[in-house]
Amino acid sequence: MVTVAALAAVLAGCGGSDAGEGAGGDGAAPRVVATTTYAADFARAVGGDGVQVTQILRPGVDPHDYEPSPADLEALAEADLLIENGVGLESWLDDAISASGFHGTEIVMADRVTIRHHEDDGAEHDESDEHGDEDGDPHIWHDPRNAKVMATNIQIGLATVDPESAAEYQANLDSYSAELDELDRYTEQQINTIPSDRRKLVTNHDSFGYYVERYGLEFVGSIIPSFDTAAELSGRAIDDIVEKIRSSGTVAVFSESSLPPRTAQTIGSEAGVRVVAGEEALYADTLGPAGSAGATYLTAERHNTDTIVGALR
Incomplete structure (x- = not known):
């Protein structure tokens, strides 16, 4: 699996070089699997019309306790990019990855987000690791500043699997980030x-x-x-x-x-x-x-x- 930090290094080394074709090597739109409704929504905002997003969790379905279907495993097997929340939210995901044979690029949206813990935890924590920090609070999206980090991580992943469209993904991210800033201002004013x-x-x-x-x-x-x-x-x-x-x-x-x-x-x-x-x-x-x-x-x-x-x- 490829972490966001590693992907960022790859992108930095690719600047100005021949990026090659899109995911799959034939210029096709990258096949993206997003675990949660939030992950899928962010992926569509950053990817735009240029990505195919398969959303595992349906609206209204609790992500804490889910049993992946055969269709979910098939989508994972064919995915170029997997986008997950992390911080232990998708406790069922590791088994699904193993069962599907997924071999694409994996993005954890919680990377570089400071994770909350229960007050009696007694330890210092700054960031989530690749999947875990399982005693941390996974509901990171309820601060729009965290949502900006999450969307940025998605842009890094999309640009890695589809470098030809990196500029488009960056433009979409910039536009969406402005909307997140406006949401943050609105919320603060209302509260x-x-x-x-x-x-x-x-x-x-x-x-x-x-x-x-x-x-x-x-x-x-x-x-x-x-x-x-x-x-x-x-x-x-x-x-x-x-x-x-x-x-x-x-x-x-x-x-x-x-x-x-x-x-x-x-x-x-x-x-x-x-x-x-x-x-x-x-x-x-x-x-x-x-x-x-x-x-x-x-x-x-x-x-x-x-x-x-x-x-x-």
């Missing part, structure tokens, strides 16, 4: 309209840590006290989060689009606060289907911000 004593967030699971850190919210807690939705939910954890909601003065609990709202509704009822669910649910681990507010990363993050601000303000 700043919430009274400071109401900027308190409770979600289904611990998935908005990067968002909380970026925009100065207080993370009161989550219903599932883990980065992973598959973690076991105990009666004590439920009692703890109800008490935190009551004692902190939190005014809303936010459900997530890929998780059933039932437990959130129960906790909200016990704590006596509003539960944001249904079409207003936050896009946390997955984007939504075409035509929904979460169809793309840019629209999903705006939806999240507008929903949070509307409920807390």
Whole structure:
């Protein structure tokens, strides 16, 4: 497998030389497999019409616990470029790579992103490694500054497998980066309209840590006290989060689009606060289907911000 750092070195050495033909050696569009909905959306934004993107995870499907299909393995076997999130999000991916016989270029979007850890971790961490940092928070995309790093990593990968189109990929990246900067400004402006004593967030699971850190919210807690939705939910954890909601003065609990709202509704009822669910649910681990507010990363993050601000303000 080829890491982003190695790819960057390859690209630097290729500048101005005869780059040869596109992926496959016949000028064909590179065949890209993206694991998550976010990876696929970023790949389409950076690759434009010049890439074929096969998306493994469908909208609304939880990426933490997935069983690859034969079609997924076939797509991996034929891929020129594999784009994954990393930080342990796709725990099923290593087995799928081995089973498929994938031999293309692999890009980990989390490379060069500073990874969050639980406060009681007790260790210093700066970056994710190739696949792992499995105790880290994989929800890196909820800070648009991280999304810029992720998109840049994709551009490096695309330019490596299709050097003839490197300039086009760079132009697409520049345009998309400007949109991410605008999203970051918009989010900060909107969050700043919430009274400071109401900027308190409770979600289904611990998935908005990067968002909380970026925009100065207080993370009161989550219903599932883990980065992973598959973690076991105990009666004590439920009692703890109800008490935190009551004692902190939190005014809303936010459900997530890929998780059933039932437990959130129960906790909200016990704590006596509003539960944001249904079409207003936050896009946390997955984007939504075409035509929904979460169809793309840019629209999903705006939806999240507008929903949070509307409920807390």
